[in-house]
Amino acid sequence: MSQQRPKIFGNIPKLPARWAMIMIPFILSCLMSGIISCINMLRNLGWFEGFLTVWFHNWMLSWAIAFPIVLTLLPLVRKFTGLLVDMQGLQPPQK
Template sequence: MIPQRFTKLAFSLIMSGIMSFVISGISSFRAIGLSKDGVEAWLTGWPLTWAVAFPVVTVVAPLSQRLAKALTKAA
């Protein structure tokens, strides 16, 4: 198991992986279509998008959490 002190980093890794997978798939299929070429573009482009998404999520997630907390109130 991963030590608990790495929870936020693990969250960023998982969230960025899922989101980049979905978004790169949508972008690839919209640009190329649902074909062999589209799937190939998706699967070859996804690692790059994940490499960008991971540090972005790592930095932006705490800011987003603070903003969401500021915009909401306790019931």
């Protein structure tokens, strides 16, 4: 009998671990673009009737740009971080 994958909820299975490298930037770019676009709109325009509709439209446009940028720049950021941070402490000791 095959082992069943853990479920998110209901009958929807969790994604395999290899998807984490896509899901982390996907979720991070979603949150960052949403928060930043909301703050920028509030600072520049203030609250107005229909704000959420305009913000949501701008957020989706921002996210469509942010996600591919994050995916593209993430390997470069990791390399640059390695120049500034001793990454050996993050890896398990070698036997």
